Amino acid sequence: MEFGLFILLMILGYGVGTITEKRHYASIRKREAELQPVLVISSKYLPESETVPKVTLVRGSAVISVDYFKRFIAGLRQIFGGRLGTYESLIDRSRREAILRMKAEAKSMGATSIFNVRLETSSVFKGGRRNVGSIEVLAYGTAVIPTSRRS
Secondary structure, X not given: OHHHHHHHHHHHHHHHHHXXXXXXXXXXXXXXXXXXXXXXXXXXXXXXXXXXXXXXXEEEEXXXXXXXXXXXXXXXXXXXXXXXXXXXXXXXXXXHHHHHHHHHXXXXXXXXXXXXXXXXXXXXXXXXXXXXXXXXXXXXXXXXXXXXXXO
């Protein structure tokens, strides 16, 4: 009975997790195309320009959780070693989502680019046996809002 419940939870976790991840990636790709005009640059310095820009801090944060099936697969992978592809997609989705949220905030302010972009990652929730359950990625940078011409 318990083994049947375990198998049911694994199948449910795999199915729901796969659907959720596919929907999230579709949403990410759509919003990345919409926000493509807002440049994201890791350089600390603004390029020389004829305009005097207004600058402000923008940020985007995303907390994404791994599903039970992927956590189980990652646990098996730890026995044999190698890439943890299940966590790679978790981190990829979190980074892209945080950057998209930062870009959306910058665009709502009229910014054309974001400089000095940095990413911070932390584990928010540790599941049983100290396994990673959820991670947070914080993206932040300096938004450049064009305002007036230099004299």
